[in-house]
Amino acid sequence: MRNLYAEIKRWLHYSINFEMSPLSCIEQHDNKAWQWLGRTSQIQLSNKGGLGLKGYYMLEVQISGLKQSVNASFYAGSDDVFSENDLFTLPITRIASGSKTVKRICYFDSAVHSFRFDPSEEEGGCENLSIKLIKLPRFRAKSLMLKKLVNKSFDTSTIYDAYNRLFSKINVGRYCDWIKQHEAVSSTEIAQRIDNLTVMPLISIVCPVYNTKLEWLVACVESVINQYYSHWELILIDDASPNKAHFDALKLYDDSDSRIKVIYLDENKHISAATNAGIEKAIGEYVLFLDHDDELSKNALLEICSVIAANPSAKVIYSDEDLISECGERVTPHFKSDWNAELLRAHNYITHLCCYDMVLVKSLGGMRLGYEGAQDYDLILRASMVIDSKDIHHISKILYHWRMVEGSTALSSSAKSYATEAGLKALRDYIANNGLAASVAHSDRENFYTIKYSLPSVLPKVSVVIPTRDGMEVLRPCIESLLSVTDYKNYEVIILDNGSEEKETLRYLDRLSKKENFKIVRDNGQFNYSRINNIAVGHSTGEFICLLNNDIKVIDKTWLAEMVSIAIREEVGCVGAKLLYPDGTLQHAGVILGLGGYAAHSHRGLGGNAPGYFCRAQVRQQLSAVTGACLLIKRDIYREVGGLDETFQVAYNDVDFCLRVQALGYQNIYTPFARLIHHESKTRGWDNDPVKIKRFDREKVLLATRWGGVIQNDPFYNVNLTRSREDFSI
Structure with missing residues (x-):
């Protein structure tokens, strides 16, 4: 019986010790020391057992004599051609001389046979290196992951996603320069x-x-x-x-x-x-x-x-x-x-x-x-x-x-678990002393918190303004997801039809016009995003205005309630949402001024659940601007600033609008807790012909002339961070 138990235990926790050989831009000396030569340094890992691995495994990397902290990458795939979907990041910090073991759990949803280890994105080396995988039963993996997470209320399907977000890259190499x-x-x-x-x-x-x-x-x-x-x-x-x-x-x-x-x-x-x-x-x-x-x-x-x-x-x-x-x-x-x-x-x-x-x-x-x-x-x-x-x-x-x-x-941060509890207590005091109707809870990351602001018992009316021109392939999903997913009940929909011609679109809009709380406004003038939104707002009756592009798809039932709960605060102006591309990557987490010389979206292209720079893609924050693709604001403030400036026909009208709101003393807020999919310019198309390019250049000059000072130094960014990329790098 004892032998049977030992055999079961061995099967449940068996390990794979990889044999390692240099693959690219890396050298091994005396079968021990490793020297890597840069971003493409790669070590091939061989599994002598040859069996495909599936399920949960603990990755253990033992390393000694590390010359500098590194962002290591472990790849596991079905063949030798790896993609980002096969990647498991593993930051390894050089704390002291000697040996250290770094661990993380990896989940393989299908059988993997090929493995690779990229030790660093910079030049460096170590004295000894060994890598192995240890099989984990599902219950054990869940238990270990939950120990690392503050918020324990995940269902099984989301625990791994939350755990995986803990392994953010550290800044090394370029920071030395x-x-x-x-x-x-x-x-x-x-x-x-x-x-x-x-x-x-x-x-x-x-x-x-x-x-x-x-x-x-x-x-x-x-x-x-x-x-x-x-x-x-x-x-x-x-x-x-x-x-x-x-x-x-x-x-x-x-x-x-x-x-x-x-x-x-x-x-x-x-x-x-x-x-x-x-x-x-x-x-x-x-x-x-x-x-x-x-x-x-x-x-x-x-x-x-x-x-x-x-x-x-x-x-x-x-x-x-x-x-x-x-x-x-x-x-x-x-x-x-x-x-x-x-x-x-x-x-x-x-x-x-x-x-x-x-x-x-x-x-x-x-x-x-x-x-x-x-x-x-x-x-x-x-x-x-x-x-x-x-x-x-x-x-x-x-x-x-x-x-x-x-x-x-x-x-x-888990080194002092009492600290995050004390932080929660301090934040709850702060919320109570400010007279805010809200509850405070732990986030899924140590020393981070989530505030849920309460809505009034009588929900304020929201006017959802959607400009469109044909494009039924995006308009129908937009409207149907809005109606079927949104749990906020007190809203009306104003659709500004800017010259639709297709019969299918016209019939669809006619049907919508017969629905309660729907209004179709016709305008056959030249496309001017600012003008048609201003017209639509003029036909609305809500206490709040929600500008919504027709290529948005609602995926989160609480999106509108979340945005209203923030916009209703006296000090808040514009509220922007977290927008994802259809492939799940991040399209918008707020607007950063100065990127590309003018303005661009924070963390664009990042994984949809990735934390971003010091978790800024995952938390509410004040920003100078948010996109008009999904923007909520009080009607009174919209009127106070005079609506969208119609000299910005297509580009940067939302940035200019937000900056005018900010100039009046209001705070513009990005929230990651309102998530929607954005197809981006699906029905209007891209500005790639000479006339559109000329107009775009004119609007860039107008933005720079009006807001040059704040564009050069966005207070919610940092002068030490890059202006050429959207990833908050240096």
Whole structure:
């Protein structure tokens, strides 16, 4: 019986140890060390068993002597020609010298026989490498995946999709080049900038420490001592650490520099209380929070003081940041949006570096006890409620290096599961204190949250405006999906027929005109998207206007309820949806100004469920503009801005409209929780003849002339990110 059990266990968990051989742009030395030469480096993996593999498997990659962090790719397919559908991404971060094992679950929905491993998109190497697959029973795979997910309420069919989204690529390689190109500065320039400062406030740096590894503590403190700007004080709060070496280092710094003060707590009080002890002792005009194993860039305080000098009323100043490995390698830069309250409601995108006006922090009572792990998130949420957003400033420079060590959320947010619970608690407080009728829940990713805004008991009427000209192959699915899928009940449909000629279309529109809450408006003038939408809106009666292209297909029953629940808020202007191409890839996740010189869609071409840059394709956020293919707005605001500008006949009318709405002080919001399919320009066609090209060029010039300043620096993008692609790369 025991032998039978062992045989069943072996069958359920059997493993495949691959034999590896260089395939392309890669070399192996002494049957051990590997050297890869760039983007096309490939290792062929041979399965000696030869059997096709199907179902769930744990991929295990053991690697040692890794020279830099990498984005590895594992391919599994039915033959030796692989596609993106056969790809399993595996980011491998170089944390320290020595060996490490990286794992992820792979699911093969049909039998796979061929395998390949691409170790990196950049040049590099390692000393040893082994790769294997371990068979997982379905129940075991589900259990392991759920451990990685915060939101446990998935059905079996969607668990793997959510789990797969956790394996986002890290920024390596090109970032090293970026650092060399953008961070070099001369001592003469630094001295001149310091001489030109009109104010030199004392900045208090508060840093709780507990059992910090000596080398990280030293690196942290030295990063403060080495600041270009010298008018600071560093307050180190020892939270009753038992580490003797740690204690000796603190005493040495306390004795050697009068700007460094050490507080020794009698008992371990955790980070909020320890931080508050530092705040109480601080005498600076501004306070900056520093984690005990992280580092500041040398110019951090100088950049902060420059902002204060230019903006004396500044209350909160935050910067971009990156991650730093135990080996000192800088990876994964986070180039952030300017102040974005909607994005903050999804996760703490501010994190580090964050500097506050001291009076503000003390008026808020410092860090709240009971919010440990998310005390910084709680603080910025509370601060944002009592200050004007114009007094929150973002520095688009990497001023903070967040250490990736075991137990740090920089390495894995799941390392501190209590932190995401504390963040949920802080966000719920924020929602309640703002008087918002909404519920807050965990997202499927650690430290991310989803807010569901409530609708009023009496649903406001929405006028869905659909311009069309023939094109029954898209118009019929648009109307039928709108009627059959949408669960929001109080809406009317205004179809603007711009000169349809086909009999089938005319008969269909005639039938629709007899339906309740349908209205067909005829216009035989020249196509002008702005004009025909304005005409249709003039015939509508709803409290909200929804501009909807005729080549849209509704796939999500809550799409309209979701958009209304956001647009109904007083501060909100335009609301845009997540639009997918028919093949499921992303067509629109908001509009980013400056892409291609003018404006383009965020993350276009990305997988429909992919997270995007720091999950920005998956969360609500404020953006400068959203597409008019599916746009919801209050009727009163539509009238306030004068509708769509009819000088923009075809292109950029939606961008101009959104920017005029934004200029009045309203927030334009993208939501990924309203999903629709968009065939894009199906009935109008593409602007590829000389007349259309000339008109398009004219409208580009008009947009640039009117909005040149904001196009050059979209506040919800970042000046360090590319203008030539839509993928938020550098």
